[in-house]
Amino acid sequence: MSSNGSHSHSHEPIPMSKLVSNMIILAILMVLTIVAGMLPTWVPSLYEPLKNAWFITNTVAVGIACWKAYLVVSVFMGVRYSTKLVKFYAIGGFVWFLMLFLILFDYIARPQGGDVAVGWEPAAATALQGSYTVKEGEEPPVVLPGRVRYGDYLNPEPHKVKHKEGEGGH
């Protein structure tokens, strides 16, 4: 089959102005995600309210990431300007990715409470209800049910760690 000179490109180049504006929006979203993520650290008074709104903060973080991903896929990767077949492949890839997460149903469906398999206790079972401080000479506060005890691999005398290392022993 001979070539057809009138169709040298499957689509026209994406205008530079479009690429630049997309870049700027992505940069703004990046700043937004940093600010949203660092707020509890930068504004200590917001730590507690944001901790309680963990569902919202997580959704915002993942939401902004998905928005950025959409902008990269649609504009930079040119899917918005592509043929239907390319669109199906691009969307299909991410649907496939989401389907992978169906595996997590297994964990949600498992028995909770006393029957939880060792190593899969919910987060609260770590007895770490929040950031805690290890002070000199103080015993670490954590004991795990059915698992290795924190103290087992912590030096019983934390304030002497450096001294003991200097002697070359444990």
Next chain:
Amino acid sequence: MSAHTLEKHDGEEVYFQFEDIDQQQETYIVGMWSFLVTEVMFFGAMFLIYTLYRWNYHIDFYIVHKSLSWMWGGINTFILLVSSFAIAAAVHFAMKKDKAKQLMWLTVTQVCAVAFLAIKFSIEWPEKFSHGLIPDGAFQQNYTAYALEKGYGAMPDIARIFYSLYFTMTGLHALHIIIGIGIIGVLMYKIWKDDKIITDYIPTEMVGLYWHFVDLVWIFLFPLFYLIPA
């Protein structure tokens, strides 16, 4: 097949199995997307593992993540965004057959890629290595010493899971960057030499798709590791 042997600048030649040039070029793009879908699954498994552990040990993950620098992570995010823009611009000029500008933007992409790796391998990772925060046999002791030094810490065995995921996922991503640098380097050389495989904008477009995917992975890695909410 001899009639279809590639010749210099024969990008508009339509091979016998295609209806027209549009269908032929669509095939290249779909082929590249098929590969990217397998990459989505490849990284997808990692993200799945990450989700599971973070769901189970959110508090510990929050405490451990504070040892990562959001600033360097943010700078690296910006660098990758610029590199993504640069390679999109390179495709733009490839379509316009402006070789000089195409090579210039590919060079910008390369500079960004090297800068990303430089930050990762000379600032971020060595800082962890210096404290012995490598998930090996000595991790628990090293992490305990690190936690005492910082004044806060998570469960050492969960911190170890966090660092295992951190090094695996960012390491795998860095490997993709290194491969990308190699591919873009070869592409630039071929464009510069007017090689016969550079028939039109398609090779640049396909390398671009790969590079955008690498950026895409980082867009998710950055908030998941560096910006965990309280």
